[in-house]
Amino acid sequence: MTRLNAPSVPADPTSKERLAARGLDYRTVDTADRDAFLNAMQAVTRGFLGPEITGAAVAEESEPTDGRRYLGIFDAGLAQPQVPVATIDSWVTPLSVPGGDLDMWAISGVTVAGTHRGRGIARAMLEGELRAAAGAGLAIAGLTVTETTLYGRYGFGAAVPMSTWTIDTRRAGWAGPEVDGRVEFVSREQLATDLGDVHERVRTRRGGEIAAWPRRWRQAAGLSTSVKDGDHVRGVRYVDADGEVRGALAYRVIENEREFTQSRLNIGVLVTENPDAAAALWGYAVQHALVAEVTASLRPIDDPVRWLVRDERGAVQTIRDHGWLRILDLPRALESRSYATAADVTLEVTDPLGLTSGTWRVRIAPDGGAEVTRLPAAVAVGAAGASGAAGAGDAGTSGAGDAGASGAPGAIAADIRLGIAELSAAYLGGTPLTGLLASGRIAGEPAAVAALDAALRPAQPPTLSIWY
Ligand SMILES: CC(C)(COP(=O)(O)OP(=O)(O)OC[C@H]1O[C@@H](n2cnc3c(N)ncnc32)[C@H](O)[C@@H]1OP(=O)(O)O)[C@@H](O)C(=O)NCCC(=O)NCCS
Known part of the structure; x- marks a missing residue:
């Protein structure tokens, strides 16, 4: 295409x-x-x-x-x-x-x-x-943000949470497996190439990633004039037993001049293609000589390092928003992904720019494909989603009586009523709709919210490993 x-x-x-x-x-x-x-x-x-x-x-x-x-x-x-x-x-x-x-x-x-x-x-x-x-x-727009309070007003939602790690290497210890292959130093030019190659190979495995561009990796390798003390960046890569590069790590060691054994190793970028690469490169960092603390940001929220160390209380994870999305074309965005479970729900969506406003029926088949249709506001229906997988053929014109959230006389409330920012936040399964319901950020039938939430959640949470 x-x-x-x-x-x-x-x-x-x-x-x-x-x-x-x-x-x-x-x-x-x-x-x-x-x-x-x-x-x-x-x-x-x-x-x-x-x-x-x-x-x-x-x-x-x-x-x-x-x-x-x-x-x-x-x-x-x-x-x-x-x-x-x-x-x-x-x-x-x-x-x-x-x-x-x-x-x-x-x-x-x-x-x-x-x-x-x-x-x-x-x-x-x-x-x-x-x-x-x-x-x-x-069908969708995205950005990363300096301040979380800037973009919700335009319909963006925080869709891809990422985590920061602070690892006390002595307390955490190491319990990872011995892996075949080797970890080796590379030049910073080679590091930029390896980071880009591995990222491109793993990019489509989870939701949330975008394609990067050469300068992004040159910055990570400290080769750009925009990077302060770029020559402090070190690079290693993991090469498996077959000689294939399966992971790369860009890092700096910040020396503690008063006590050499208390230095800090900061992971700039770590890309890994398989569990061996993660164990090899995390193991290299956490067991580095003279390093008391390892820090890393932009890590997936299910980073395996938690289970690679001996004492997970020595590895502190902080989760915060990173990737923000804004759905522009609701049917196309929702129909472009696959889903974990079947569901059949109606949504009443408000949109500050009017691009996606309206009432929509979202039918997700057992094979994970979605079909989204617009419902005329006056005949908006409810309850289709409360049964989750069931009732995909049911047009659901029953249940008259409730006043709809749209306020139209005679309209019936949709199963879920939410802003486009909240739907965008939930789109990749990185923000739970059930949490948004519990916080009052969205309204609706708990069973319908739970059904759509289950459908949206992929096996692995979304990730976005770069700033843009
Ligand atoms: C953030 C920035 C782009 C805002 O520009 P601006 O022209 O002053 O913003 P506007 O006057 O158009 O304000 C738009 C809305 O954002 C709000 N807003 C502006 N700055 C804000 C801030 N720092 N935090 C929260 N809200 C802010 C305004 O109150 C206004 O709200 P409303 O229209 O809903 O009443 C500008 O301050 C800036 O360049 N900051 C430094 C760079 C930066 O952080 N860029 C964002 C990169 S992700």
Whole structure:
């Protein structure tokens, strides 16, 4: 399938008009014009609290990433009118979902200059991106966030939780198996290659991952000018008994100068293709000489390290949000993944942009395939999902009497009533619908919520091993 070329999608006309009324020009940055592109990157770096791009960094930073669409907002009245006061960039990437993958509109580089904050510029850009992506036919959008409170208002939900580990190596000890094969050092150039190769091979095994790009791995290997003390990055890889590379680890050791035996090893990126690779590379880190603590972030919430150490209380896990998703086309998103169990439920969805608003029937067959149909609001039905696997053929027009959450006279409440942010959070099974119900974030029949929740949960939780 040919993937949509994001740079061909123009800036959203509604947001363009809204910003023009305030004297701001919202437009695509011409990546062929390296000065214009570098100015946009100066704005992005400033927005994320980085230094001015100078010297050796200029060549690297004025190289756009292939297939990306960069937008800037320009204020002609300023001392530096060529530097955008706000930025956003996007591209189309495969998002792995249970049973396959789905093209996603990835969003990054969202910044608004300190001089222009609080005027609705970010809102105009985010709403513009979502309209543009939906208009271009994408079923879902995604991003990773600096602050958790920014994106729910646009319909994004925290869909892929990830974990951070702090391991007291002496207390935790090591109980992992001896594995065949070897762990060996590699150059940082080779490390970047190995990280990318292994990631690409495992990417589709779980929901939530996206394709990475070469610069992401060069940054992980400390080869990018944007990485401080990049030469402190060390790389090892695991090669199995057949000579195949099955895992790679980028790490730094932060020396404790007052007590050498108390140094810390920080795992930057660890990619593994099988349990042997996980045991070999975690074992290498946890048993490293002079290291009292190993830290790692962006690890899956079911990371095997918990069961590789002797005393799991020596390995402390902290879970937090990482990958955020926003469903744009509800039937297509839900029909693009497979499900763990059958279910038949009706959903009443609210959407701040109106893209997915309405009442929907979701029928999941025992083979894991879903069919989603829109129900006219006035004949929205209930109770179909309370029986979980049963009743896929039942149109469910019974049960009149309750007032629907939509408030339409005579309408019947759907089984589950929720916002698109909550449905997006639950989409890959990384956020339990049952927890959202218990917290009051969604409403509905507990049996229907439990049935859909069970269907959404894959055998392994979703994962997203990079920032973007
Ligand atoms: C976050 C940022 C993009 C907001 O830009 P902005 O133009 O000031 O935002 P807007 O004026 O459009 O505000 C949009 C909404 O977000 C809210 N908001 C803005 N900054 C927020 C913050 N830091 N935390 C929570 N909400 C925030 C506003 O209250 C407003 O809410 P409402 O429209 O629902 O009333 C800007 O502060 C920034 O560049 N920060 C540093 C870089 C960054 O963190 N980018 C996000 C990368 S994921």
